[in-house]
Structures are given as C-alpha cells and as structure tokens.
Amino acid sequence: MNAYQALTERFQRLARLDHLSAIAGWDMQTMMPSGGSDARGEALAELSVMHHEILVQSSTAELIALAQQETLNSDQQANLNEISRHYADAALLPTELVEAKALAGSRCEQAWRQQRIENDWQGFQRNLTPVVELSRQEAQLRAKALGCSPYDALLNLYEPGMTSQRLDTLFGELIQWLPELLQQIVAKQPASSTVQTHRVFPLSQQKALAESVMQLLDFDFTHGRLDVSAHPFCGGVPTDVRITTRYNTDEFLSALMGVIHETGHARYEQNLPKQWPGQPIALARSTAIHESQSLFLEMQLGRSKAFLQRLHPLICQHLTAATDLSLNDLVQQVQHVSPGFIRVDADEVSYPAHIVLRYEIERSLINGEVEVSDIPELWDEKMQRYLGLSTAGNYRNGCMQDIHWTDGSFGYFPTYTLGAMYAAQLFNTLQQQLPNLDEAITLGNLAPIFAWLKENIWSKGSRFPVDSLIQQATGETLNPKWFKQHLERRYLGD
Amino acid sequence: MNAYQALTERFQRLARLDHLSAIAGWDMQTMMPSGGSDARGEALAELSVMHHEILVQSSTAELIALAQQETLNSDQQANLNEISRHYADAALLPTELVEAKALAGSRCEQAWRQQRIENDWQGFQRNLTPVVELSRQEAQLRAKALGCSPYDALLNLYEPGMTSQRLDTLFGELIQWLPELLQQIVAKQPASSTVQTHRVFPLSQQKALAESVMQLLDFDFTHGRLDVSAHPFCGGVPTDVRITTRYNTDEFLSALMGVIHETGHARYEQNLPKQWPGQPIALARSTAIHESQSLFLEMQLGRSKAFLQRLHPLICQHLTAATDLSLNDLVQQVQHVSPGFIRVDADEVSYPAHIVLRYEIERSLINGEVEVSDIPELWDEKMQRYLGLSTAGNYRNGCMQDIHWTDGSFGYFPTYTLGAMYAAQLFNTLQQQLPNLDEAITLGNLAPIFAWLKENIWSKGSRFPVDSLIQQATGETLNPKWFKQHLERRYLGD
Numbered sequence: 001m002n003a004y005q006a007l008t009e010r011f012q013r014l015a016r017l018d019h020l021s022a023i024a025g026w027d028m029q030t031m032m033p034s035g036g037s038d039a040r041g042e043a044l045a046e047l048s049v050m051h052h053e054i055l056v057q058s059s060t061a062e063l064i065a066l067a068q069q070e071t072l073n074s075d076q077q078a079n080l081n082e083i084s085r086h087y088a089d090a091a092l093l094p095t096e097l098v099e100a101k102a103l104a105g106s107r108c109e110q111a112w113r114q115q116r117i118e119n120d121w122q123g124f125q126r127n128l129t130p131v132v133e134l135s136r137q138e139a140q141l142r143a144k145a146l147g148c149s150p151y152d153a154l155l156n157l158y159e160p161g162m163t164s165q166r167l168d169t170l171f172g173e174l175i176q177w178l179p180e181l182l183q184q185i186v187a188k189q190p191a192s193s194t195v196q197t198h199r200v201f202p203l204s205q206q207k208a209l210a211e212s213v214m215q216l217l218d219f220d221f222t223h224g225r226l227d228v229s230a231h232p233f234c235g236g237v238p239t240d241v242r243i244t245t246r247y248n249t250d251e252f253l254s255a256l257m258g259v260i261h262e263t264g265h266a267r268y269e270q271n272l273p274k275q276w277p278g279q280p281i282a283l284a285r286s287t288a289i290h291e292s293q294s295l296f297l298e299m300q301l302g303r304s305k306a307f308l309q310r311l312h313p314l315i316c317q318h319l320t321a322a323t324d325l326s327l328n329d330l331v332q333q334v335q336h337v338s339p340g341f342i343r344v345d346a347d348e349v350s351y352p353a354h355i356v357l358r359y360e361i362e363r364s365l366i367n368g369e370v371e372v373s374d375i376p377e378l379w380d381e382k383m384q385r386y387l388g389l390s391t392a393g394n395y396r397n398g399c400m401q402d403i404h405w406t407d408g409s410f411g412y413f414p415t416y417t418l419g420a421m422y423a424a425q426l427f428n429t430l431q432q433q434l435p436n437l438d439e440a441i442t443l444g445n446l447a448p449i450f451a452w453l454k455e456n457i458w459s460k461g462s463r464f465p466v467d468s469l470i471q472q473a474t475g476e477t478l479n480p481k482w483f484k485q486h487l488e489r490r491y492l493g494d
Numbered sequence: 495m496n497a498y499q500a501l502t503e504r505f506q507r508l509a510r511l512d513h514l515s516a517i518a519g520w521d522m523q524t525m526m527p528s529g530g531s532d533a534r535g536e537a538l539a540e541l542s543v544m545h546h547e548i549l550v551q552s553s554t555a556e557l558i559a560l561a562q563q564e565t566l567n568s569d570q571q572a573n574l575n576e577i578s579r580h581y582a583d584a585a586l587l588p589t590e591l592v593e594a595k596a597l598a599g600s601r602c603e604q605a606w607r608q609q610r611i612e613n614d615w616q617g618f619q620r621n622l623t624p625v626v627e628l629s630r631q632e633a634q635l636r637a638k639a640l641g642c643s644p645y646d647a648l649l650n651l652y653e654p655g656m657t658s659q660r661l662d663t664l665f666g667e668l669i670q671w672l673p674e675l676l677q678q679i680v681a682k683q684p685a686s687s688t689v690q691t692h693r694v695f696p697l698s699q700q701k702a703l704a705e706s707v708m709q710l711l712d713f714d715f716t717h718g719r720l721d722v723s724a725h726p727f728c729g730g731v732p733t734d735v736r737i738t739t740r741y742n743t744d745e746f747l748s749a750l751m752g753v754i755h756e757t758g759h760a761r762y763e764q765n766l767p768k769q770w771p772g773q774p775i776a777l778a779r780s781t782a783i784h785e786s787q788s789l790f791l792e793m794q795l796g797r798s799k800a801f802l803q804r805l806h807p808l809i810c811q812h813l814t815a816a817t818d819l820s821l822n823d824l825v826q827q828v829q830h831v832s833p834g835f836i837r838v839d840a841d842e843v844s845y846p847a848h849i850v851l852r853y854e855i856e857r858s859l860i861n862g863e864v865e866v867s868d869i870p871e872l873w874d875e876k877m878q879r880y881l882g883l884s885t886a887g888n889y890r891n892g893c894m895q896d897i898h899w900t901d902g903s904f905g906y907f908p909t910y911t912l913g914a915m916y917a918a919q920l921f922n923t924l925q926q927q928l929p930n931l932d933e934a935i936t937l938g939n940l941a942p943i944f945a946w947l948k949e950n951i952w953s954k955g956s957r958f959p960v961d962s963l964i965q966q967a968t969g970e971t972l973n974p975k976w977f978k979q980h981l982e983r984r985y986l987g988d
Contacts, residue, residue: 016537019536023517035733040513047514222527222529223529240534
C-alpha cells in the first residue's frame with residue numbers, strides 16, 4: 001500500500017466517524033428527549049476528540065509528504081490537495097486554543113439564549129469578548145500559516161479561496177445600489193395580502209404538502225427523510241440526508257419555502273460523487289456553493305411565477321384552508337418585499353443588506369479595528385444606512401439576533417450572499433441553455449434542470465476550486481451582475 | 495492518577511462510543527431509509543473496531559494488573575472485577591476469528607430472511623454450518639481460559655456464573671411437569687374469545703394508549719421515547735432509553751403487552767446507578783436479570799387480573815373499537831394459553847418448552863455432540879414430546895424461526911426462561927413484603943412496587959454477582975418453585 005492509499009483509508013475511517021456524529025447530531029435536534037442531552041454532548045465531544053487525534057497524528061503529515069512524491073492521476077491529486085487542506089486546518093491550532101474556544105463559545109451560546117430574550121447586551125458582551133479574543137488568536141495563527149489577513153484566514157474555513165479584498169468589491173458595489181432598489185420595489189408593490197388571516201393549516205396537511213413538493217423536486221426518500229426541529233437544517237450523510245422544518249398552524253408558506261430551501265441542500269448531498277467514498281474530494285465544495293443550491297431551489301426556482309403556477313394546485317389539494325387561495329395571492333405573498341430587523345425573516349432583496357452589515361463588522365472585529373463594545377453603534381448606523389431602520393437599544397432584534405458569533409463562527413455570514421449570487425448566475429446560465437425553461441417549470445418538467453445541476457455542480461464534489469467550478473458551469477467566475485439582474489427582473493420587471 | 499482511575503477513564507471513553515452505537519443502531523431500526531444501510535453498517539463496524547482496539551490494547555491488561563495491587567474500596571473492587579471480565583471477554587479471541595464469525599453470521603442472517611420464507615433448510619444449513627463451526631472454535635478458546643465446557647463459556651457471556659450443570663437440573667425438572675400442566679390448563683380454560691374480530695384499532699389510538707400505560711408504569715419520558723420498528727426492542731442509553739413496538743390495526747393486545755414488556759427493560763435501564771458514570775459496574779447485571787424485569791412487568795404484573803382491572807378503563811377510553819370490551823373478555827384473552835409452533839407468539843406456560851428444546855439442542859451442538867444436519871429431527875422429536883406438535887418438514891415454523899443462531903448467539907436462549915423464573919421469585923417476595931398488593935395494583939398504586947425493584951435490583955447495577963443479587967432481594971438464590979407456583983395459581987387456581 002502506498003502513502004496515498006494509506007491516507008485514503010485514514011480519511012474513510014474519519015468519514016465513518018463523521019457519519020455517526022451527523023446522525024447523533026440530527027437525533028439531538030429532532031428526537032432526543034431533554035434528559036438525554038448531557039450524555040449525548042459528552043459522547044459527541046469524545047468522538048470529536050478521537051476524530052481530531054486520528055487526523056492530526058504526526059503520521060498524517062508524513063503520509064502527505066510521501067504521497068506528494070507519488071505518481072497520482074488528477075483526481076487523486078485533487079483529493080490529496082483536499083486532504084492536505086483538512087489536515088492543515090485541523091493541525092494548525094494548539095489543542096488548548098481549540099478547547100478554550102469551544103468552552104467560551106458554548107458558554108456564550110448557552111447564556112445568549114436567555115440574554116437575547118432579556119435584551120441584555122451587557123451580559124452578552126461579557127461572554128462574547130473572550131470568544132472574539134480567542135477567535136482573533138485563531139485567526140492570527142491561521143493567517144500566519146496561510147500568508148493572509150486574520151479575517152481572510154477564517155473566511156477560508158468556509159469558502160476556500162475567497163478573500164476580503166474580493167468581498168469588499170462585491171459587497172461594496174452591491175450596497176451602493178441595493179438600498180435604492182429596495183425603496184423602488186417597496187413603492188411599487190401592492191399592499192400585502194391578508195388572505196391567510198385566521199386560518200388553520202393542520203400540521204399533517206402541511207407535512208403531506210411538503211413531502212409532495214419534495215417529490216416534485218426529486219428528493220430521494222430512499223436516501224433521506226423530513227422531520228421537525230426548532231431550527232430547520234439539512235443534516236445526515238449523503239446516503240441518508242435528513243432535512244427538517246418547523247410548522248406553524250397559522251401560516252404555511254414559511255415552512256413550505258423552508259422545505260424547498262433544505263431540499264436544495266439535500267439534493268446536492270444526495271448527488272455528490274459516489275466514486276470516492278469517504279474522501280474529501282467527494283464532499284460539497286464550499287459553504288457558499290452549498291447555499292447556492294438551496295437558494296437556487298428556493299429563490300431562483302421556488303419563488304418564481306412559473307414554479308408557483310405548478311405549486312398552486314398542490315397547495316389547494318393538500319391544505320383544506322387554502323382551497324380558495326388564488327395564484328395571484330400566492331405570488332404576491334411569496335414575492336413580498338419588506339425590510340425588517342431580522343435576517344432569517346428577510347426577503348431576498350433585503351437579505352444581502354443584513355449580510356454586508358455583518359461582514360463589515362466581523363471583518364473589522366477580527367482584524368482588530370473595532371471592539372465588541374463598538375458593535376451596537378455600528379449595527380444601528382449600518383441598519384439605518386442600508387435598510388432605513390434603527391436598532392438603537394433594541395439589541396435583541398439587532399446585534400444579538402444571530403447564533404453565529406456566539407460560538408465564534410466568524411467568516412460564515414458572507415457565504416449566504418455569495419450563495420445568492422452563485423445561484424443567480426447558475427440560473428441565468430440555465431435560462432440561456434434551456435429554451436422554454438419557464439414553460440417546463442410550469443408543467444413540472446424539472447428533470448432537465450436537475451440533470452444540469454447534477455452534471456455541473458453536484459457530481460463534481462470538491463474536484464475543482466470554486467472559481468474553476470463556476471467558470472466551467474457558467475463560462476465565467478463569480479459575476480454579481482446576474483444577481484442584480486435577477487432582482488430587477490423579478491421585482492421591477494414586467 | 496493511579497491505574498484504577500486510568501482504567502475508569504478508558505471505560506468511560508468506551509461507554510461514550512457505546513452511546514453512539516446505541517443511538518445509530520436504534521435509528522437504523524426505526525428511522526433510517528432503506529438506502530442508508532450500507533454506509534451505516536460500515537460506520538457502526540468502524541466504531542466497533544475502534545472500541546475493540548481501545549479495549550484490548552496491551553496497556554489495559556497492565557493497568558488491570560496494577561489496579562489489583564492498589565487499595566480499592568468494595569465498589570471499586572467490584573468495578574475492577576467487571577472491567578477484568580469485559581477485558582478478558584474481548585481480548586481472548588484472535589481478531590481473525592472475530593472477523594470470520596461476524597462475516598459468516600452476517601451472511602447467514604441475511605440469507606436466512608429469504609430462506610425462512612422459502613422453507614429452504616438445505617440452503618440455510620449450508621450457511622449455518624460455518625457459523626456453528628466458528629462458534630465452536632470461539633467456545634473452545636473461551637472454555638480453555640475459563641476452565642469450563644465449551645457451551646458454558648458461551649452461556650457466561652450472557653449470564654455470568656451460570657452453568658449447564660445447573661441448567662440441566664432447572665430445565666430438566668421443569669420439562670418433567672410442564673407438558674402435563676399445559677394439558678390441564680388447556681382442558682380447563684374457556685374457548686378463546688372472538689370479541690376482537692373485524693374491529694379496527696387505529697394506530698394513533700393504540701399509540702396514545704401505549705403512552706398512557708407507560709405513564710402508569712412510570713416510564714420517564716424526559717429520558718426516553720416510544721417508536722415503531724419491525725422487531726420490538728429496548729435500546730438507547732440509560733439517560734435516553736428508546737423502546738419500540740409494532741402495531742396491527744386488527745388487534746391491539748400484542749402491541750400493548752409488548753410495550754409493557756419493553757417498559758420493564760426500560761425502567762431497569764433508566765434506574766441503573768448514576769454514581770459510576772460509564773463504568774461496567776453501572777450496567778445491567780445480566781441478560782436473564784434484564785429479562786426478569788421485562789417479564790416482571792409483562793407477566794407477573796401486566797397480565798395479572800389486578801392490573802388488567804386498572805388497564806381495562808384505559809383501553810376503553812383510548813380505543814373507540816374496544817369500548818364494549820368486558821373485563822372478563824380482556825382477562826381471558828390476555829391469559830389465553832395455546833401451545834403453538836412459534837416461540838415469540840407463545841404464552842407464558844408454553845414458552846419454557848420452546849426454550850428447553852433450544853437449550854438442549856444448542857448445548858449439544860456447541861459441545862460437538864450433534865451436527866447441524868441433526869437439528870430438524872431433534873427439533874421435531876422435542877416439539878412432539880414437549881408441546882405435542884410436529885414440525886416435520888416445516889422448517890420455517892420449526893428450527894428456522896429464530897434469528898439467534900444465524901449470527902452465532904449460542905447461549906442466549908436460556909436467559910428467557912431464567913428471566914421468567916427470576917421474575918416469579920421477585921414477585922413472590924414482593925407479595926410477602928407488601929400486604930394488599932393486588933388491591934394497590936388494581937388502584938394503580940404501583941409506586942411501592944417500583945421502589946422495591948429500584949432498591950433491590952435496578953440501583954444495584956452490576957455491583958453483585960447474580961446469585962448474591964437475588965439472594966439479597968429474595969432471601970434465596972434462584973428457586974424454580976416460585977415460577978411453577980405462579981403458573982399453577984394463575985392458570986389452575988381459583
């Protein structure tokens with residue numbers, strides 16, 4: 001057995017541990033009774049320690065060095081690059097720093113759940129400060145190894161190859177035109193419909209509707225399932241993808257759109273390449289590419305008029321309280337734009353403003369240009385500038401609304417808007433390549449769309465860097481103009 | 495840190511891996527879509543290999559030897575004994591034998607599922623023969639180390655301290671009186687009731703009934719749940735016990751009695767000692783003691799007239815198709831005795847005959863006195879002698895009905911009837927110690943019963959050997975007369 005083969009066996013072993021983590025983690029969010037959480041947390045932590053020990057043992061570095069001297073084909077070379085990246089990401093930090101950050105993060109997150117409710121910024125600030133401090137230490141160590149800025153080093157954990165220089169341009173331009181576009185759209189759109197008021201949509205009907213929509217979207221139920229959790233997510237493993245939603249009996253669209261979103265993540269996972277089992281090259285390319293797939297299904301496809309025409313009869317068929325919902329009402333509700341405080345409730349037009357704001361603050365925070373205590377003022381100022389809303393004193397609906405910073409996931413936020421941009425670019429290419437796309441969508445003939453995604457994105461796994469993947473699929477690297485065009489056409493067009 | 499502490503840390507780590515195995519295993523039986531099974535099987539096998547590697551590493555033996563020289567209190571000494579036993583059980587076999595047996599067992603079990611349907615004894619025999627051969631090799635290696643017969647060595651994996659000499663006496667006496675008692679009971683009982691014919695019991699109503707009965711039996715829903723699986727079991731971990739049942743819309747009693755049975759297992763798990771987290775001393779004592787708890791709840795308590803009086807209104811309340819079921823009908827159905835081919839469908843009077851038959855055959859098989867090809871004839875002969883039924887040519891309902899032998903779990907069967915005997919002995923003691931027990935049961939005042947079980951069995955974990963545990967609880971070691979008395983009183987008495 002050569003060094004490369006030895007490495008692939010080691011990574012297959014790690015993938016099997018990841019499998020068990022994924023299922024036990026899913027169970028924790030969906031099935032586990034409350035009293036099971038302490039022991040479950042300990043078991044998952046133990047597995048994570050074992051995973052880390054196997055990954056960073058000195059022989060891994062030795063095998064990588066040896067494998068780099070071996071004759072490999074281009075797939076193997078790409079896999080070795082991914083193996084090296086995963087190894088370096090894990091091995092770079094001293095164990096004490098990893099543990100200290102995990103502890104501070106878990107403490108901050110736990111306390112945040114209550115502090116947010118109580119609008120307790122002072123309390124939150126005390127817990128967030130050490131998380132930021134440890135994240136800065138992590139960023140500096142990673143930056144030194146990678147030869148980049150501290151913030152870029154964290155960004156690369158989620159989006160390999162992305163830089164803040166590039167984000168400054170992408171997001172800087174976007175935030176020039178977005179506030180005005182938003183005003184134009186809000187001024188133009190009809191008053192929001194009230195058709196759903198005082199209606200009851202039973203959970204069993206909503207679930208049946210969700211599953212029929214998943215079927216329409218070709219979700220493979222022999223390799224996955226739909227359940228309920230407090231915070232919707234896509235988990236599990238490629239052979240067994242677990243998506244979740246949360247139902248509300250007063251209103252069905254947010255659960256339904258959430259299911260379409262998670263189905264986008266799920267189809268990516270279910271269609272990742274199978275010829276490299278357990279290898280990093282077979283994993284999803286990046287966080288932004290993953291988000292591009294969920295937003296492709298939810299925003300580009302799912303909220304389009306063509307798709308809503310196909311969805312409309314399914315809704316009327318499954319929900320007894322929605323039989324009189326008109327297609328027009330449905331489109332109005334699904335495409336309603338309304339700037340608000342909360343990112344997760346935002347429409348696709350306001351959403352990027354929430355992201356640019358967070359990106360600008362977290363970049364400065366990690367690079368040491370601002371401090372935790374500066375956050376509320378920065379937040380309020382940017383909210384006013386980008387969305388015309390003030391969050392002064394309203395921490396709970398301002399800088400305390402998200403979970404991401406509580407455990408130090410700095411560098412994650414930009415991937416949401418990068419995902420939206422990639423999704424628009426991919427959908428635009430598809431429109432060029434498939435004539436009569438809207439008609440096919442209206443008829444529910446989605447197979448050509450999925451075949452295209454499978455060929456160009458899903459089946460590629462991590463075979464190519466992001467830029468190369470997107471270039472091959474669309475003929476150019478990330479170009480934000482398609483996102484802008486998408487918003488203008490959907491919300492100001494016809 | 496001394497050697498004993500190092501050992502306890504190692505076993506806590508192993509317990510955390512067991513936690514993940516238990517949850518992923520439960521998920522496989524209850525939640526996993528069909529396409530997930532290969533990758534899940536590989537992940538679980540990987541975890542099991544890691545578990546084995548950690549357990550049998552040479553330093554474990556060294557630490558045990560060092561700990562035996564350390565000053566330990568009696569709890570620690572008992573734990574060290576259990577640690578040594580677990581280590582020896584695992585370390586005794588060469589890896590190649592473990593792997594060969596796992597492979598042959600998995601092959602035989604897989605094929606058996608179809609071969610049983612097709613009544614294909616020849617095909618099954620071909621697969622079972624290597625399983626028996628490898629089990630004999632295992633038994634001989636273990637026997638040599640323990641200084642006992644090959645069969646006893648396997649028996650000890652499930653029931654530490656039990657011998658076939660003792661079983662020969664217990665089961666030999668039992669099978670003297672059982673066939674006649676069975677005839678007497680069948681002759682005496684009224685014709686079976688047909689009250690359930692052509693009724694429909696919706697699953698949702700049965701589930702609500704099952705959960706209300708679990709509540710009556712003090713199942714802790716903050717540390718466990720009830721789900722559905724093809725084969726009912728009790729899984730999970732003590733902090734999160736997962737029991738399952740299977741519902742049939744034509745008939746509700748088998749699911750309900752199954753739930754009561756699994757609740758017995760579950761309450762034992764939920765009430766194991768908490769002061770030794772992750773240590774072998776905190777585990778359930780043995781397979782037979784575990785079964786004694788399920789049979790205590792199902793047979794001693796659950797099928798008693800007193801309990802059925804309490805159960806009756808709950809059934810009428812939850813099942814709309816059972817509102818006219820009389821208490822008398824209920825008792826008749828629950829206590830109906832009818833010798834049949836299938837062990838898992840057997841009433842508590844016929845059940846031991848199925849076990850004695852299997853015990854006699856597997857003991858001779860492992861000790862090399864009979865061969866696989868002899869099984870069908872032996873089976874038929876014993877079925878005729880013990881239950882008056884012939885299984886000649888009927889392999890599917892004869893020697894091919896059980897899963898146990900397919901993967902080489904020889905030594906397991908006796909624990910079912912040992913469990914029934916322990917249950918009768920425990921219940922008899924309780925009757926002596928708690929005056930007006932029947933009245934309390936009828937009123938649903940079960941707290942004193944559970945307090946007694948908790949004090950005498952559950953909270954002891956593996957602190958004492960089986961004989962000592964039973965002696966402390968009942969004043970004597972296993973005495974089969976209480977089981978005989980129980981059957982006579984319930985089925986021939988008043």
